[in-house]
Amino acid sequence: MRNLIGASLLACGLGVSGFAFAEPVKVGMITTLSGGGAGLGVDARDGFMLALKLAGAKDIEVVTEDDAMKPELAVQIADKMIQSDKVDILTGIIWSNLAMAVVPNAVAQGKFYLSVNAGPSPLAGAKCDKNYFNVAYQNDNFHEAAGNYAQAEGIKKMFILAPNYPAGTDSLNGFKRFYKGELVGEVYTKLGQTDYAAEIAQIRASGADSVFFFLPGGMGIAFMKQYAQSGVEIPVMGPGFSFSQDVLGAIGDAALGAKNTASWSPDLDNAKNKEFVAAFTGEYNRLPSIYAAQAFDTGSLIAAAAAKASVKDADAFRAALAAAEFDSVRGKFKFNTNHHPIQDFYVREVIKNGEGVLTNKIVATSFTDHQDAYVKDCKL
Amino acid sequence: MQTALLIEQLLNGLQFGVMLFLMAAGLTLIFGVMGLINLAHGSLYMIGAFACAGVAAATGSFWLGLLASLAAAAAAGAIVEMTIIRRLYGRDHLDQVLATFALILIFSEGTAWLFGSFPLYLDIPPLLQGAVELPGGVRYPIYRLAIIGVGIAAAFGLYLLIARTRLGMRIRAGESDREMIGALGVDIRSLYTVVFALGAALAGLAGAMVGALQSVQVGMGEPVLILAFVIIVIGGIGSIKGAFVGAILVGVTDTMGRILLPALLTAMIGPAKAAGIGAAIASMLIYIVMALILAFRPQGLFAARG
Numbered sequence: 147m148r149n150l151i152g153a154s155l156l157a158c159g160l161g162v163s164g165f166a167f168a169e170p171v172k173v174g175m176i177t178t179l180s181g182g183g184a185g186l187g188v189d190a191r192d193g194f195m196l197a198l199k200l201a202g203a204k205d206i207e208v209v210t211e212d213d214a215m216k217p218e219l220a221v222q223i224a225d226k227m228i229q230s231d232k233v234d235i236l237t238g239i240i241w242s243n244l245a246m247a248v249v250p251n252a253v254a255q256g257k258f259y260l261s262v263n264a265g266p267s268p269l270a271g272a273k274c275d276k277n278y279f280n281v282a283y284q285n286d287n288f289h290e291a292a293g294n295y296a297q298a299e300g301i302k303k304m305f306i307l308a309p310n311y312p313a314g315t316d317s318l319n320g321f322k323r324f325y326k327g328e329l330v331g332e333v334y335t336k337l338g339q340t341d342y343a344a345e346i347a348q349i350r351a352s353g354a355d356s357v358f359f360f361l362p363g364g365m366g367i368a369f370m371k372q373y374a375q376s377g378v379e380i381p382v383m384g385p386g387f388s389f390s391q392d393v394l395g396a397i398g399d400a401a402l403g404a405k406n407t408a409s410w411s412p413d414l415d416n417a418k419n420k421e422f423v424a425a426f427t428g429e430y431n432r433l434p435s436i437y438a439a440q441a442f443d444t445g446s447l448i449a450a451a452a453a454k455a456s457v458k459d460a461d462a463f464r465a466a467l468a469a470a471e472f473d474s475v476r477g478k479f480k481f482n483t484n485h486h487p488i489q490d491f492y493v494r495e496v497i498k499n500g501e502g503v504l505t506n507k508i509v510a511t512s513f514t515d516h517q518d519a520y521v522k523d524c525k526l
Numbered sequence: 527m528q529t530a531l532l533i534e535q536l537l538n539g540l541q542f543g544v545m546l547f548l549m550a551a552g553l554t555l556i557f558g559v560m561g562l563i564n565l566a567h568g569s570l571y572m573i574g575a576f577a578c579a580g581v582a583a584a585t586g587s588f589w590l591g592l593l594a595s596l597a598a599a600a601a602a603g604a605i606v607e608m609t610i611i612r613r614l615y616g617r618d619h620l621d622q623v624l625a626t627f628a629l630i631l632i633f634s635e636g637t638a639w640l641f642g643s644f645p646l647y648l649d650i651p652p653l654l655q656g657a658v659e660l661p662g663g664v665r666y667p668i669y670r671l672a673i674i675g676v677g678i679a680a681a682f683g684l685y686l687l688i689a690r691t692r693l694g695m696r697i698r699a700g701e702s703d704r705e706m707i708g709a710l711g712v713d714i715r716s717l718y719t720v721v722f723a724l725g726a727a728l729a730g731l732a733g734a735m736v737g738a739l740q741s742v743q744v745g746m747g748e749p750v751l752i753l754a755f756v757i758i759v760i761g762g763i764g765s766i767k768g769a770f771v772g773a774i775l776v777g778v779t780d781t782m783g784r785i786l787l788p789a790l791l792t793a794m795i796g797p798a799k800a801a802g803i804g805a806a807i808a809s810m811l812i813y814i815v816m817a818l819i820l821a822f823r824p825q826g827l828f829a830a831r832g
Contacts, residue, residue: 180634181745184643310805333788334805338749340740343538343670344784350665351531367645367741375650375667375739377657396645396741 169456171206173448174227176220176248177238177262179212182338182364185392186240186437187212190262192430193438194238197445200425206452209233215240215338217247224248228255234457235260237444240437242266242285242313243337253277256460258467260448262441266312267319270486271520277460279467279485281447282440283409284518285313286320288385291407291491291512292358293324296383298512303330305354305380307345309365310334317360317385323519330354335361340368346376354380362387367396374400386410386506389496391435394504401496401504409487410439410476411494411508418473433505439475446472484524488517530664535781541670543777544677548732549754550761550769551684552725558764559700559721562611563619565626567729567754568747569633574599574730575737575746576637579648588651592734599730600723607722612715630748638744645741648734673735680728681770688766697721701764756816762826771827776812783811 175194178187191210198206209231213220220239227233235258239245245264252259253275261280269275270284296304306321306329308314314334322329330352333345349357357380361369366388373382386408394401412423412433422442426434434442450472455462470481482488491513494506553567577598582591606629614622654669688694696717699707708714733747740746757776761768788804795803819827 179643180638182741182743184638184744185645188643310802310809315802332801334801335784336805336809340736340746340749341538341542343541344535344781347531347534347538348785350534351528364645364741364743364746368739371650371741372667372739375655375657375669377665377667392644393741396647398647398649 169205169452169458171235171448171452171457172231172233173206173208173235173237174224174231174233175208175210175238176213176223176227176236176244177210178215178240179210180214182340183215183240183362186263186363186435187238189392189435189438190238190240190441193426193434193441194262194445196422196426196429196438197442198449200421201446201449203449203452206449210238213239213244215244217244220244220248221251224252228252228257234258235448237262237448238441239264241311242316243311245269246312249278250275258457258460258463260444260467262444263437264313265316265486265518267316267518267520270484270518271523274484274524274526276464276485276526279447279481281444281487283489284486284520285316286323287409287491287516287518288387288407289317289320289358289360290324290516290519291493292383292385293321295405295407295493295510295512296321296325296356296358297327301327301356303328303353303355304358305329305331305333305349305352305356306358307331307333307335307349308360309337309339311337314360320519321358335365337365339365342369342372343376345369346373346378349373349380350376350378356380357382359384359388362390363393367393370397370400386436386494389494389506390437391433391505392437394496394506397504399504402498404496405509406494406496406506407491407512408436408494408506409489409491410436411492411506413505413507414475414477414492416475416477419475419477422475433503443472443474443476443479446474482517482521483526484518484521485526486518486521488515490514491516530662531785533660533662533664534666535785536778537664537666537670537674539778539781540774541674541677541777542781543774544674544681545732545736546750546753546757546777547677547770547773548680548728549750550757550773551680551766552728553751553754554758554761554764554766554769555697555721556725557758559697559704560611560615560718561704562614563622563626564611564725565623565751566606566629566633567725568751569630570599570603570726570729571733571736571747571750572633572637572744573602574733575648575742576641576646576733577730578734578737579646579742580641582648583646588649588738591648592731595730595734596727599733600727602730603726604719604723606726607719611722612718615718634744641744643744645743646737648737648742650738669739673739676731676735680731681766684766693717693720753812756812758826760816760819760826762829765826765828768826768828775815779815780808780812783808787811 211223237260242264265284308317383405389406451466455466492508493510574595578591578595581594657665757772761772787808791800791804
């Protein structure tokens with residue numbers, strides 16, 4: 147049945163090409179909906195669907211599947227979506243190791259891939275592709291902003307920590323690119339690790355002035371709870387992922403006051419963001435996370451591009467995507483030559499809002515119109 | 527300072543080890559007595575954690591949550607044993623693996639359906655919050671000390687149960703010869719249910735205690751399950767003593783490896799590479815230990831059956 151629909155969609159596409167409006171677009175969303183990373187994927191999916199709903203894009207069909215945070219599964223799903231569901235666009239992957247397994251193969255088959263989160267460095271540099279757009283960031287960015295902040299604050303000794311996977315190495319490289327003080331510890335942990343006693347003992351022994359950690363999802367929850375109980379009183383900071391809305395509730399008050407860096411915050415002052423936060427809270431009865439915001443922008447971008455050009459006309463659709471003429475919840479938004487955003491990065495602080503819910507508030511700007519470090523390696 | 531770090535790491539290894547023991551004890555009992563490979567043991571751990579988080583959130587008391595975790599995991603274990611597992615004892619191991627894997631999926635989806643995909647909040651009770659000063663200048667979290675205490679008490683209790691009580695005698699008899707104790711008039715069906723519920727309760731207890739340290743979320747049991755299987759293979763299948771020694775060995779090896787290997791490699795190849803390579807080797811370390819032990823003692827350290 148799906149094949150039939152797919153084939154008829156394709157036939158429609160061939161038959162009426164040149165008709166820009168109301169061309170059906172099929173989007174395959176591969177994201178993490180089960181296991182320790184489920185909170186991130188659920189937020190990304192919900193943000194994406196909300197964008198399509200608000201844009202009134204009824205002719206954009208979305209097929210969603212759970213990758214369970216497993217690269218081999220993500221590859222299978224991508225093959226199935228391309229071959230039997232006949233999707234035009236793939237999106238949704240949260241984790242960089244999954245993105246590295248799926249994206250090069252998908253764009254090689256002429257499909258568009260729009261990243262809602264993962265931004266591994268090879269895809270921004272030497273392996274960039276005309277059909278690959280990253281709406282979120284390049285992986286290093288949040289961490290560069292944190293390194294820049296630590297440097298500006300004059301922190302002398304840092305202990306840095308990240309999981310051992312592509313985004314983890316990108317993270318610590320990004321931090322070190324802008325932080326020039328002394329590193330008293332640099333530790334890579336296992337991806338998905340839940341006990342950090344050994345690392346916390348090292349932090350205690352290191353004599354650091356501050357700890358920078360990049361641990362998204364359940365990993366960060368476990369780390370912060372154990373850190374709060376350990377009696378170590380060295381202040382912590384991190385990229386926005388470590389203190390994102392999806393984990394704050396589970397970390398609890400231990401997160402209060404922590405500084406973190408991101409391209410977006412629920413209190414970011416622009417009309418589209420106010421609309422997004424209100425609509426998301428109304429629809430799903432929780433505050434959106436950075437993953438929801440990025441996926442919302444991805445959905446808005448697809449809807450805007452589909453209104454301008456047919457997805458079957460790859461060159462026109464690509465140009466419409468690259469122009470990025472949509473209202474971003476991050477305020478201004480534009481793509482660099484390597485199809486990664488040029489955007490601002492903020493320093494946020496974890497606070498309790500009026501209703502006693504933990505959330506983030508912008509306290510400073512770390513970078514304005516920041517671009518990634520790999521754009522020079524991209525031959526687009 | 528360095529000795530303090532080493533002592534703290536040893537305690538961490540011990541705490542991780544006793545937590546693993548609570549999982550491995552149930553697994554090894556179930557395998558030893560019933561000959562069943564139970565992949566769904568990790569789900570019982572998750573049920574314990576969710577029951578504790580759910581009840582603690584509703585009543586505000588971690589201790590009621592802890593009781594609820596024991597009750598919920600034991601009840602889930604008993605129900606699963608009576609309805610599904612009981613039909614699998616006579617089948618071969620592949621059927622058991624398939625059926626219990628299906629149980630993992632059912633429990634995971636069911637929990638996600640009941641509680642949602644976002645991690646739950648479970649806090650450490652006020653009594654056990656914070657850290658204490660230990661001899662040697664080590665500051666150590668009270669809660670982790672409490673886990674070590676509970677784990678050792680559970681190990682001792684299990685030892686007494688198995689070595690000194692009538693139920694323990696039957697369990698040991700069941701391990702040696704299942705048909706014979708049935709023929710001697712022991713109600714083997716209810717014995718199996720009791721052993722399964724006991725194993726489930728221990729897993730639920732581990733889940734609840736760890737849930738307060740980590741995050742309570744769907745799928746939290748599977749990584750621990752893999753380690754528990756490593757432990758019962760190292761320790762010798764069916765042996766509680768083996769499970770205890772294996773668990774402590776795995777806990778200490780893993781924890782010490784994570785800190786010593788990168789430090790060792792730093793001296794040889796510099797810090798930047800050492801962090802990545804050391805972390806990679808450290809995560810393999812327990813499997814290397816398992817391979818070595820199996821190479822020299824294929825039946826495990828304390829095999830229950832020769």
